[in-house]
Amino acid sequence: MSGPRDNGQAEPRPPGGFGPFQALSTFTDVQRRGLEAASQVIEGFLAGLGALQPPADPGAAAGNGQEPGFAQVRATMARALDLYSDLVRRSFEGYADLVEQSLRVRGVGLHGADDGQGELTVQGVAGAQAAGTVWLHNTTDRSVSAVLHLTGLTAHDGRVAPGKAASFEPATVRIAPGASVAARLALPLDGVAPGLYRGHVLADGLPDAALPIRLLVTGAAPGQP
Amino acid sequence: MSPPVGLEGVEATLARYSRLTREAMERYLQGRLPDRYLYDLVRDYPSRAGKGIRPSLLLATCQAFGGSVDEAIGSAVAIELAHNAFLVHDDIEDGSVQRRGRPTLHRLHGMPLAVNAGDALAVLALEPLRDGAPLSSRVSRRVSEEFLAMLTRTIEGQATELGWRADNVVDLAPTDYLELISRKTCWYTTVWPLRVGALIGSSGTAPLDAMTRFGFYLGAAFQIRDDLLNLVGSEARYGKELLGDLREGKRTLMLIHLLAGAAPDERRAVVAYLAAAARGEPGGMAPEELLDLMVRHGSLEFAFQFGQGVAAAAYESFHQAFTEVPPSPHRDFVETLIPYMLERSA
Numbered sequence A: 001m002s003g004p005r006d007n008g009q010a011e012p013r014p015p016g017g018f019g020p021f022q023a024l025s026t027f028t029d030v031q032r033r034g035l036e037a038a039s040q041v042i043e044g045f046l047a048g049l050g051a052l053q054p055p056a057d058p059g060a061a062a063g064n065g066q067e068p069g070f071a072q073v074r075a076t077m078a079r080a081l082d083l084y085s086d087l088v089r090r091s092f093e094g095y096a097d098l099v100e101q102s103l104r105v106r107g108v109g110l111h112g113a114d115d116g117q118g119e120l121t122v123q124g125v126a127g128a129q130a131a132g133t134v135w136l137h138n139t140t141d142r143s144v145s146a147v148l149h150l151t152g153l154t155a156h157d158g159r160v161a162p163g164k165a166a167s168f169e170p171a172t173v174r175i176a177p178g179a180s181v182a183a184r185l186a187l188p189l190d191g192v193a194p195g196l197y198r199g200h201v202l203a204d205g206l207p208d209a210a211l212p213i214r215l216l217v218t219g220a221a222p223g224q225p
Numbered sequence B: 001m002s003p004p005v006g007l008e009g010v011e012a013t014l015a016r017y018s019r020l021t022r023e024a025m026e027r028y029l030q031g032r033l034p035d036r037y038l039y040d041l042v043r044d045y046p047s048r049a050g051k052g053i054r055p056s057l058l059l060a061t062c063q064a065f066g067g068s069v070d071e072a073i074g075s076a077v078a079i080e081l082a083h084n085a086f087l088v089h090d091d092i093e094d095g096s097v098q099r100r101g102r103p104t105l106h107r108l109h110g111m112p113l114a115v116n117a118g119d120a121l122a123v124l125a126l127e128p129l130r131d132g133a134p135l136s137s138r139v140s141r142r143v144s145e146e147f148l149a150m151l152t153r154t155i156e157g158q159a160t161e162l163g164w165r166a167d168n169v170v171d172l173a174p175t176d177y178l179e180l181i182s183r184k185t186c187w188y189t190t191v192w193p194l195r196v197g198a199l200i201g202s203s204g205t206a207p208l209d210a211m212t213r214f215g216f217y218l219g220a221a222f223q224i225r226d227d228l229l230n231l232v233g234s235e236a237r238y239g240k241e242l243l244g245d246l247r248e249g250k251r252t253l254m255l256i257h258l259l260a261g262a263a264p265d266e267r268r269a270v271v272a273y274l275a276a277a278a279r280g281e282p283g284g285m286a287p288e289e290l291l292d293l294m295v296r297h298g299s300l301e302f303a304f305q306f307g308q309g310v311a312a313a314a315y316e317s318f319h320q321a322f323t324e325v326p327p328s329p330h331r332d333f334v335e336t337l338i339p340y341m342l343e344r345s346a
Helices: A029-052 A068-103 B006-029 B035-047 B053-064 B069-094 B105-109 B111-124 B137-166 B174-201 B209-232 B244-248 B253-261 B264-278 B287-296 B299-321 B329-343
Strands: A108-112 A120-125 A129-138 A144-150 A153-155 A167-169 A172-175 A180-188 A195-204 A210-218
Touching: A029 B174, A029 B209, A029 B299, A068 B137, A108 A120, A108 A195, A108 A210, A120 A180, A129 A144, A129 A172, A129 A210, A144 A180, A172 A180, B006 B035, B006 B053, B006 B069, B006 B329, B035 B069, B035 B105, B035 B111, B053 B069, B053 B174, B053 B329, B069 B105, B069 B111, B069 B137, B069 B174, B105 B111, B137 B174, B137 B264, B174 B209, B174 B253, B174 B299, B209 B244, B209 B253, B209 B299, B209 B329, B244 B287, B253 B264, B253 B287, B253 B299, B264 B287, B287 B299, B299 B329
Parallel strands: A120 A210
Antiparallel strands: A108 A129, A120 A129, A129 A180, A144 A172, A144 A195, A153 A195, A167 A180, A195 A210
């Protein structure tokens, strides 16, 4: 292989016994310029890197000059430690996944519009209409179908707002595995006196699903029919 | 693997590592859709066999430090994909017409699809670095950090070069050129492959500053040779259109030398030529005339000798970087890349 060595300009030197300027006497002026300029740039670059870089990895060697055998032992130890560390980490991650899975309730849940909360609040003026959105979240691995309906809503004094007058759009909800679907609730308030009423949205076909609903009916403003 | 002998030996070893990487890259890219507008384009440049210097340097260094090809092949694929992403975008930025002996991607498919394919290559390059076997999570994380730092430096270097051309910056010294290529070329061509090869092979225990130093000298020798080949190489072997750098007004060591040594009227003509090149217009002289000026002023000889000085520094810094590494064919191969950088014709 020809190159610096075969050019007779830079003979091989044993490790450790060199410096970039050692062979300068055998260089042409331009070659020396190349070597000096490159050394200047790289040393400046490394100095800049030193200021930017985080502290060295604790496993990394402090410098050169150690025997090759020692370097191999050091690398082998680092591999063993990494292997052990990854095993421990993966064991904990696996355990955490299992716990999360066991804690996760699988089924179909009904939730209020705002947020996934456990209660839906709707309001309207007596004689008009109240409306809201019900979300169904299917966390099972099968498709689910349900027909929503509203129970009667009862005030603190026993007055009742009939739930049968309510309608849902769509009337029948189909939810794919892992999907969520919204249904729009419309409740006419004809003949319903002002007050606060409570009841539930239920789903035919989903016996465990129920969403508490809170209906606030206000009186018509003066001058309005 | 026996030690490489001569240029042919080095090229045979490069071809072997390159083939390993290309096969892994093909497995990684196969079966992705849509073909027609994206992945056919993404697979184009990687399928045009390059020299494979980056993955070869990485794989050989990893093996020299005691690691295996399996451990480093993901990183080799990552750097090749990133390299090809850079090439697609460089060809557009430079208005190049030929890459590895064939028309450039934007000439084949148009600018918008080529830009998008370049983006895809850059993003796909990150995937092989995801945490997972066979690397430990600690080493994997460090490789990813090194990769992101390398990408940043390369893009910064490219921006500087494009800016010099756009603003027609002509008062430059060889050290400016070296600083430019330390970012634009060295980091992703030699420094990153050496650092990451050592990092993986030694499980993160090898000191990397010495690798950076060696990688810089080696990459600088590579780039100087590349610039010379663009002027006096064989187009068939080089794979790009000759004198392309002169047409683009690229700031090479030869151009910097000519600007410093030309007579005042010659310098004015060269500066006017570069200003026209920045606007994509023909200057007052042909690229061949500019080359002739460089030859007459000894700029090519200057660059060649300057590169020899850099390579000598590379040779010495190699011994510092690999002092802890026991003798092996992989270590020998990395060492023989130094004279190869000066003598290669492709």
